[in-house]
Amino acid sequence: MNANLEFLEAEVMKLPSADRARLLERLIASLDADPAIDVAWEREAARREAQLTDGTVSEIPGHEAIARLRARLVK
Template identity: 35%
Template sequence: MAHSINDLEKEVFALPREDRARIALDLIRSLDKDDEPISREEWEAAWSEEIRRRLEDIQEGRVELLDAEQVMADLRARYPKK
């Protein structure tokens, strides 16, 4: 490999926002290429099951619900703009 991952990250993070977004999208799409495509019905069924499972976790108290504003404030504090 010509660049270390750390060097590559530094170069990518130095790019303008639009370029970073394009690279991020391309990387995500590249991960999906190995997956077999599913039909819309399969996709909807999978998400319906995930929603059911998450709702059940909430109702049974297996997960802790967090306030979105507090989560965002915590993230902003942890990762300030450069």
């Protein structure tokens, strides 16, 4: 490891855990950066929002969605 990286690591480790977690999320996101994937997710989010707005689908509570998924996995 070079000296700059060692220094940076030491400085990051001084941060509060919440700040380190935020930095980690940003670093991971930078590795996964793919504009085509971002566009696809934005399109999917817009499609799902439109379905909610026009009533073709309805919202369900998170705990119910998880229960449904678990039930499908058990089969």
